[in-house]
Amino acid sequence: MSETGASRPIIALKDVTKSFGAVSALRGVSLELYAGEAHALAGENGAGKSTLVKTLAGVHRPDSGTVLLHGEPVVFHGPADAQAAGVAVIYQEPTLFPDLSVAENIFMGRQPRAGLGRIDRRAMRAETAALFQRLGVGLAPDQPARGLSIADQQLVEIAKALSRDARVLIMDEPTAALSGNEVDRLFGVVEALRAQGCAVLFISHRLDEIFRLCQRVTTLRDGAWIASEPVEGLTHDDLIRRMVGRELDALYPKQDTTPGEVALKVERLTREGVFTDVSFEVRRGEIAALAGLVGAGRSEVARAIFGIDRFDAGKVTVNGRELPPGSPTAAMGAGLALVPEDRRQQGLVMDMSIERNIGLTGLAALRRGPVISRAAERDRARDWALKLRLKFARLNDGVGVLSGGNQQKVVLAKWLAIGPSVLIVDEPTRGIDVGTKAEVHRLLSELAGQGMAVLMISSDLPEVLGMADRVLVMHEGRITAEIPRERATEESVMAAATGRAAA
Amino acid sequence: MAPDTASDIPVRPAGEARGGLGRFLRWDVLVTALLIAVFLAGSAGSDGFATIDNLSFALGDLGEIALIALAMTMLVVAAEVDLSVASVLGLSSALIGALWDGGWAIEAIIPLVVVVGMVCGLINGLLVTRLGLPSLAVTIGTLALYRGLAYVVLGDKAVAEFPANYVSLAVDDVPGTPIPYPVALFAVLAVITGIVLHATGFGRSLFAIGAQEEAAFFAGIRVKRIKLLLFVLSGTVAAFAGVVFTLRYGSARADNGMGIELAVIAAVLLGGVDFDGGKGTLGGVIAGVLLIGLLRNLLMLNDVATEIQSIVTGLLLIISVLTPRLAAIVRQRRRAPAL
Numbered sequence: 001m002s003e004t005g006a007s008r009p010i011i012a013l014k015d016v017t018k019s020f021g022a023v024s025a026l027r028g029v030s031l032e033l034y035a036g037e038a039h040a041l042a043g044e045n046g047a048g049k050s051t052l053v054k055t056l057a058g059v060h061r062p063d064s065g066t067v068l069l070h071g072e073p074v075v076f077h078g079p080a081d082a083q084a085a086g087v088a089v090i091y092q093e094p095t096l097f098p099d100l101s102v103a104e105n106i107f108m109g110r111q112p113r114a115g116l117g118r119i120d121r122r123a124m125r126a127e128t129a130a131l132f133q134r135l136g137v138g139l140a141p142d143q144p145a146r147g148l149s150i151a152d153q154q155l156v157e158i159a160k161a162l163s164r165d166a167r168v169l170i171m172d173e174p175t176a177a178l179s180g181n182e183v184d185r186l187f188g189v190v191e192a193l194r195a196q197g198c199a200v201l202f203i204s205h206r207l208d209e210i211f212r213l214c215q216r217v218t219t220l221r222d223g224a225w226i227a228s229e230p231v232e233g234l235t236h237d238d239l240i241r242r243m244v245g246r247e248l249d250a251l252y253p254k255q256d257t258t259p260g261e262v263a264l265k266v267e268r269l270t271r272e273g274v275f276t277d278v279s280f281e282v283r284r285g286e287i288a289a290l291a292g293l294v295g296a297g298r299s300e301v302a303r304a305i306f307g308i309d310r311f312d313a314g315k316v317t318v319n320g321r322e323l324p325p326g327s328p329t330a331a332m333g334a335g336l337a338l339v340p341e342d343r344r345q346q347g348l349v350m351d352m353s354i355e356r357n358i359g360l361t362g363l364a365a366l367r368r369g370p371v372i373s374r375a376a377e378r379d380r381a382r383d384w385a386l387k388l389r390l391k392f393a394r395l396n397d398g399v400g401v402l403s404g405g406n407q408q409k410v411v412l413a414k415w416l417a418i419g420p421s422v423l424i425v426d427e428p429t430r431g432i433d434v435g436t437k438a439e440v441h442r443l444l445s446e447l448a449g450q451g452m453a454v455l456m457i458s459s460d461l462p463e464v465l466g467m468a469d470r471v472l473v474m475h476e477g478r479i480t481a482e483i484p485r486e487r488a489t490e491e492s493v494m495a496a497a498t499g500r501a502a503a
Numbered sequence: 504m505a506p507d508t509a510s511d512i513p514v515r516p517a518g519e520a521r522g523g524l525g526r527f528l529r530w531d532v533l534v535t536a537l538l539i540a541v542f543l544a545g546s547a548g549s550d551g552f553a554t555i556d557n558l559s560f561a562l563g564d565l566g567e568i569a570l571i572a573l574a575m576t577m578l579v580v581a582a583e584v585d586l587s588v589a590s591v592l593g594l595s596s597a598l599i600g601a602l603w604d605g606g607w608a609i610e611a612i613i614p615l616v617v618v619v620g621m622v623c624g625l626i627n628g629l630l631v632t633r634l635g636l637p638s639l640a641v642t643i644g645t646l647a648l649y650r651g652l653a654y655v656v657l658g659d660k661a662v663a664e665f666p667a668n669y670v671s672l673a674v675d676d677v678p679g680t681p682i683p684y685p686v687a688l689f690a691v692l693a694v695i696t697g698i699v700l701h702a703t704g705f706g707r708s709l710f711a712i713g714a715q716e717e718a719a720f721f722a723g724i725r726v727k728r729i730k731l732l733l734f735v736l737s738g739t740v741a742a743f744a745g746v747v748f749t750l751r752y753g754s755a756r757a758d759n760g761m762g763i764e765l766a767v768i769a770a771v772l773l774g775g776v777d778f779d780g781g782k783g784t785l786g787g788v789i790a791g792v793l794l795i796g797l798l799r800n801l802l803m804l805n806d807v808a809t810e811i812q813s814i815v816t817g818l819l820l821i822i823s824v825l826t827p828r829l830a831a832i833v834r835q836r837r838r839a840p841a842l
Contacts, residue, residue: 308720308721328720328721328722328723329723329724329725331723332723338721340721345715345717345718346717346718346721347718347721348715348718349710349711349714349715349718349719349781350714350715351714351715351781351782352710352711352714356707359707360707360711360718360719360722360724361722361723363704363707363708363724364704366704367703367704370698370702370703371698371702371703372702372703372704372707414722
């Protein structure tokens with residue numbers, strides 16, 4: 001199918017260099033995107049992937065090197081130029097107007113006109129329906145954008161790109177927030193686009209997806225081009241080696257442990273309309289995973305246990321102490337810590353420095369008399385920064401300047417610093433690079449080894465299978481299966497997660 | 504500063520650090536410079552300005568605004584605001600008048616009105632924290648409500664002739680200094696507020712709440728309780744400021760202190776506190792308060808009409824909100840020249 005334009009790439013970068021101040025984000029990078037081909041862009045966080053995307057999207061102009069459109073050098077003076085040239089970027093979290101219909105969102109600013117300058121709603125609806133038909137998705141043009149899942153919102157963005165005759169689709173971590181069958185559907189759409197002669201640039205931290213979807217892959221490391229090669233014949237390990245530049249010991253270094261006494265006990269926990277009758281235990285020294293599809297209620301259970309949300313019925317006990325509902329302060333006092341799902345909103349105060357973020361969970365512990373001891377605060381931050389091998393310049397830098405993986409380390413530091421006996425981690429490695437991911441896994445394994453009870457929520461199935469001693473699976477607000485490590489397989493977990501009868 | 508740690512790879516350019524020129528462009532430093540400039544210009548331009556007597560008067564005239572600004576600073580840092588403070592001040596003044604007229608002892612009246620102020624703040628706080636209403640809307644409502652109550656309590660009467668020893672506490676200087684008692688009290692409270700805001704865990708919590716409320720809540724900070732406390736504090740301080748105001752002017756009226764919430768908020772924002780919360784220093788606010796005070800005094804000395812004074816306050820407010828935004832835009836442009 002790639003014969004359509006095999007000889008010449010639709011768009012290409014040639015020897016592109018881009019620096020910001022003293023940091024070179026891209027150094028002599030080349031990339032060729034062909035019609036009918038899905039091309040993966042691999043690399044750890046900070047490797048230069050987003051700079052490359054922004055160069056293609058007309059946000060950045062290269063310091064040297066050229067952008068070639070159908071073989072001719074072009075200069076994009078802004079995103080509008082790139083759009084006009086047929087380049088569309090689908091971001092991880094699309095921004096639609098929630099109060100407008102799907103069709104109105106797609107044609108925002110370019111509505112078809114009827115007489116007297118009125119918007120031709122019928123034409124707009126028909127064209128939208130045709131677009132969805134082309135993509136093979138079952139969305140209704142009149143549906144309001146509010147309430148659409150992230151997956152559906154992405155499809156609307158793709159439809160919008162198509163309506164502008166985009167020939168190059170750049171997808172920046174589109175699957176990070178999607179559940180399994182949403183990913184399947186998205187991939188179906190990408191296949192359809194490919195068949196219609198679009199070039200797709202696909203970015204994902206999930207290597208499986210790269211192997212499933214893409215024909216070629218370009219790897220970046222520290223801003224430099226490492227390789228562009230066919231995916232076929234490549235192994236996971238090959239790709240990881242190119243990304244990291246060294247062998248990874250193991251992505252899932254799980255130590256064997258013998259579980260101790262029960263540290264977290266959840267009994268018949270119910271929050272009406274969200275989850276029902278959830279009971280389980282987590283023992284010291286054990287990693288229990290809470291698996292399931294996005295929307296199954298896993299994060300909501302974690303929030304209720306920690307006291308972010310109230311629950312309507314049931315009981316949460318930590319080390320034999322019953323927690324009052326709705327009080328994170330009490331939960332922390334009992335030895336519970338929660339590394340939340342959304343590190344930028346919930347995990348960190350982005351405007352604050354590394355040390356202040358780490359100190360935030362210990363304002364009482366850092367007191368000397370009535371005031372906070374800055375020395376104690378800095379010591380606490382430095383201790384944990386070193387223990388977790390945080391990459392930073394200064395402890396009083398804002399956390400906003402850190403990469404995603406390092407931000408996640410700060411969140412972990414801030415919670416480990418309170419010395420919890422039960423640690424709940426919600427999507428601990430979402431959106432972070434492979435190297436850091438392995439470090440987080442090793443850390444969780446060590447913590448469990450030292451007797452901490454770990455409850456891990458994850459949508460990353462290999463991570464669940466690789467790290468968990470026991471897998472609890474949720475489906476539509478209920479726990480549908482509890483699978484020990486030996487019997488946990490992709491099939492058994494997915495069967496329970498999708499509500500098919502399971503063991 | 505402590506030496507850099509053993510970390511190997513700096514993950515970002517050092518360009519973003521505020522060093523060299525950037526330090527001088529800090530807003531609170533800028534306001535202090537402006538304060539000095541206004542002072543020098545005032546000294547050169549108006550004869551009676553740079554005298555001890557006048558400055559002492561200018562400070563005293565600023566007392567209520569300055570006191571309320573302390574509580575307001577903490578609220579705005581936590582991304583809330585209390586617009587009802589001037590009305591609480593008025594209600595407090597009206598109550599003093601009515602009770603004094605009714606033969607109560609001043610020793611009983613003062614604690615009572617302070618408690619009423621506390622209740623006013625509690626109502627604001629409960630509406631904001633329990634019902635989740637935006638404080639801007641809630642306190643515009645109670646701005647009207649409390650002022651209305653003030654008129655109900657006292658009508659348009661004016662009550663005067665308070666005991667001389669109390670009046671003198673509101674107007675006289677601390678012996679041996681040119682500093683009026685309320686200003687001395689302000690100085691003490693300002694030091695305490697500065698410590699609370701910048702050195703205690705409570706202060707940290709306020710900045711965290713203002714910068715990112717959800718993350719603060721996830722970190723175990725009792726967001727609602729703290730906000731409620733701030734509103735109660737604000738109401739209490741405003742009522743106490745009403746006592747000072749009433750005694751200083753020797754006159755209890757329902758319309759006392761009308762509109763000074765604007766001067767307070769102008770001072771706080773001028774002092775570099777971000778209206779969206781999470782940023783600001785008490786030092787900056789004190790400079791802001793003094794700047795507003797000097798400007799008002801200069802305008803008064805030069806017989807500028809009160810309408811113009813109001814215009815100046817309004818302009819300062821807008822400028823102080825606008826300038827940091829403009830500066831941020833300029834900085835962003837400079838950082839990403841390719842855009």
